[in-house]
Amino acid sequence: MAIRELKVCLLGDTGVGKSSIVCRFVQDHFDHNISPTIGASFMTKTVPCGNELHKFLIWDTAGQERFHSLAPMYYRGSAAAVIVYDITKQDSFHTLKKWVKELKEHGPENIVMAIAGNKCDLSDIREVPLKDAKDYAESIGAVVVETSAKHAINIEELFQGISRQIPPLDPLEKGNNGAICMHGGKPPAQARRCC
Numbered sequence: 001m002a003i004r005e006l007k008v009c010l011l012g013d014t015g016v017g018k019s020s021i022v023c024r025f026v027q028d029h030f031d032h033n034i035s036p037t038i039g040a041s042f043m044t045k046t047v048p049c050g051n052e053l054h055k056f057l058i059w060d061t062a063g064q065e066r067f068h069s070l071a072p073m074y075y076r077g078s079a080a081a082v083i084v085y086d087i088t089k090q091d092s093f094h095t096l097k098k099w100v101k102e103l104k105e106h107g108p109e110n111i112v113m114a115i116a117g118n119k120c121d122l123s124d125i126r127e128v129p130l131k132d133a134k135d136y137a138e139s140i141g142a143v144v145v146e147t148s149a150k151h152a153i154n155i156e157e158l159f160q161g162i163s164r165q166i167p168p169l170d171p172l173e174k175g176n177n178g179a180i181c182m183h184g185g186k187p188p189a190q191a192r193r194c195c
């Protein structure tokens with residue numbers, strides 16, 4: 001079975017839950033007292049996708065403003081970016097829009113963008129309506145899902161949504177969107193989604 005390595009970065013305001021999403025996805029664990037990320041952290045997880053395996057190489061960036069200038073190192077060469085906001089903080093949704101603008105101006109041309117509205121377990125104190133996120137995601141062609149790292153809601157679905165958006169790879173070439181085929185095989189007869 002072909003393994004494709006997909007570099008994925010997480011971007012978004014400090015405290016929106018980026019590390020918690022990665023921790024839930026990779027280790028199925030939630031830490032109430034998780035520390036803010038310094039610089040960035042790295043984890044991997046491999047998931048089946050149709051006839052392929054997708055190995056996500058996940059760069060979880062630090063949301064604090066003082067680390068902003070490091071972000072290009074992590075989104076450069078990425079197949080996908082997960083841009084996270086906190087549904088209980090309108091400001092974090094504004095920050096998300098700034099990240100999208102930066103990715104469009106300086107990110108890889110074909111980067112898949114996935115928007116995660118995290119902390120949906122706190123919907124009683126919601127500040128960002130789901131419709132606003134959906135309308136915005138549609139306007140930029142992004143995947144959008146509300147997640148809860150705390151309650152393990154839609155975390156798998158978020159990454160499955162990314163997998164579905166990754167175009168097929170010509171096994172003879174390195175992908176133009178950060179995807180690398182680790183095992184050759186017959187090139188797909190025609191463009192298709194892999195799952």
Ligand SMILES: Nc1nc2c(ncn2[C@@H]2O[C@H](COP(=O)(O)OP(=O)(O)OP(=O)(O)O)[C@@H](O)[C@H]2O)c(=O)[nH]1
Pocket residue numbers: 012013014015016017018019020021031032033034035036037038061062063064118119120121122147148149150151
């Ligand atoms: N209620 C709730 N709290 C969450 C959720 N995800 C994360 N948190 C909490 O939000 C706080 C920040 O979480 P982090 O995962 O460190 O946020 P981050 O975006 O990685 O922050 P930086 O590393 O500073 O960029 C922590 O107290 C988490 O326990 C969630 O889904 N629901």
